[in-house]
Amino acid sequence: MSNKSIKPTESELEILAILWEKGPATVRDIHEVLERSKDAGYTTTLKLMQIMHEKGLVYRDTSAKTHVYRAAVSQQDTQQQLLSKMIDTVFNGSASQLVLQALGNRKASAAELDAIKAYLDQIEKKGNNK
Numbered sequence: 001m002s003n004k005s006i007k008p009t010e011s012e013l014e015i016l017a018i019l020w021e022k023g024p025a026t027v028r029d030i031h032e033v034l035e036r037s038k039d040a041g042y043t044t045t046l047k048l049m050q051i052m053h054e055k056g057l058v059y060r061d062t063s064a065k066t067h068v069y070r071a072a073v074s075q076q077d078t079q080q081q082l083l084s085k086m087i088d089t090v091f092n093g094s095a096s097q098l099v100l101q102a103l104g105n106r107k108a109s110a111a112e113l114d115a116i117k118a119y120l121d122q123i124e125k126k127g128n129n130k
Helices: 010-022 027-037 042-055 075-090 095-105 110-128
Strands: 058-061 068-071
Touching (some): 010 027, 010 068, 010 075, 042 058
16 A cells, blocks of 8 residues: 555544554454443444545455554555655645644653654764765
């Protein structure tokens, strides 16, 4: 699946996040996790997952009586595609504006800040090697 075609809705992203964390799961497994945080009907979860299968967002193993679903798109590819779209549409293509906004609105831990600094150092070194 190409990155351009990864367009999950908010509800589909919730299901994908569960599949990325848990691995292959049944509709019941997914529904039980969703029920903890919101009022979700089983048939709604089932229908959503059927739609996700049609869209190519999940694979469905029908070899057993209970169908098992797994993510057909990677978490990294999905995050990258959605982030690129957000940078283009919300931040006029400016990744630095996104980063400044994110760091201004959320308290980053010392470990997160260290990782960000290390990443910036790495980018800077690559730029100096050109």
